[in-house]
Amino acid sequence: MKNIQTASQPEPPTTIRVGCGLRDFFIARSGAEMLQAYEGLRALLRGLPAPEDPDVIEFAFNRLFVGPKAPIAPPFASIYLEKDELVMGRATQEARDLYAAVGLSSPWRGTFPEDHIALEIDACLHLRQLQHHPQGKEIAELYRRFLREHLLEWAPQFAGRISSAEAVPATIRATADLMMDWLHQEIT
Numbered sequence: 001m002k003n004i005q006t007a008s009q010p011e012p013p014t015t016i017r018v019g020c021g022l023r024d025f026f027i028a029r030s031g032a033e034m035l036q037a038y039e040g041l042r043a044l045l046r047g048l049p050a051p052e053d054p055d056v057i058e059f060a061f062n063r064l065f066v067g068p069k070a071p072i073a074p075p076f077a078s079i080y081l082e083k084d085e086l087v088m089g090r091a092t093q094e095a096r097d098l099y100a101a102v103g104l105s106s107p108w109r110g111t112f113p114e115d116h117i118a119l120e121i122d123a124c125l126h127l128r129q130l131q132h133h134p135q136g137k138e139i140a141e142l143y144r145r146f147l148r149e150h151l152l153e154w155a156p157q158f159a160g161r162i163s164s165a166e167a168v169p170a171t172i173r174a175t176a177d178l179m180m181d182w183l184h185q186e187i188t
Contacts, residue, residue, distance in 0.1 A: 015185065017044055019125045022179050026065075026075055027118035031058030038171055041178065048178070049170040060169050064162060073161035077115035080154035091115050091150075098146060099123055102130055102139065117158065117179075120151055124186060147187045155183055 012020075021044065024037035031054030038057075042048045051057065064073045078091040095115040099105060104126055106114045127143040130136070162168060162176040 014044055016125060016128065018182055019121055022175065022182060023118045023121040023125065025175050031055055034058065034061060038175060048174050051171045052169045057169055057171050060172055064165060064168065064172065072165045073158055075117040075158065076113050077120065077150065077154045078113065080157045088113050094150065095120060102127060144187065147183065151183055152187065155180065
């Protein structure tokens with residue numbers, strides 16, 4: 001996500017680095033990128049299982065989130081929040097509006113739905129950073145609302161589809177569980 005205004009920050013806390021790892025995992029374009037993001041998460045947190053072969057992870061990732069067949073766990077809010085499970089619906093526009101309200105825009109605007117889990121995690125990271133600015137209280141409330149009324153309305157279903165799917169590598173299952181833990185931690 002492009003931030004219209006940027007400011008240099010000191011070394012981010014672990015929770016921010018975990019969010020970055022989650023974002024990078026879910027937006028990865030290959031098994032090697034997923035493995036790199038996952039290894040970064042493993043370096044931050046104990047207890048994550050050893051990763052499988054990158055090809056195994058990539059195959060399962062595509063089966064779950066991309067296709068070519070209908071994905072088992074599409075990573076788009078609109079699938080879970082829209083009546084007809086359509087991508088690019090009202091939920092996508094609401095995510096786009098939230099991003100614009102805080103000076104963010106997707107680098108893929110118009111070509112990739114803005115309600116993708118990786119972009120929404122990225123928005124969380126930016127909202128968290130913006131809480132340290134003069135309008136911090138308003139941003140903090142916006143962030144809590146975004147988590148409560150949007151992300152936590154659909155992410156549990158997304159994670160549930162991952163958990164209930166057959167033959168999901170431990171790497172992907174652990175990342176989905178970590179995502180839910182991270183979101184719950186963010187709301188508190």
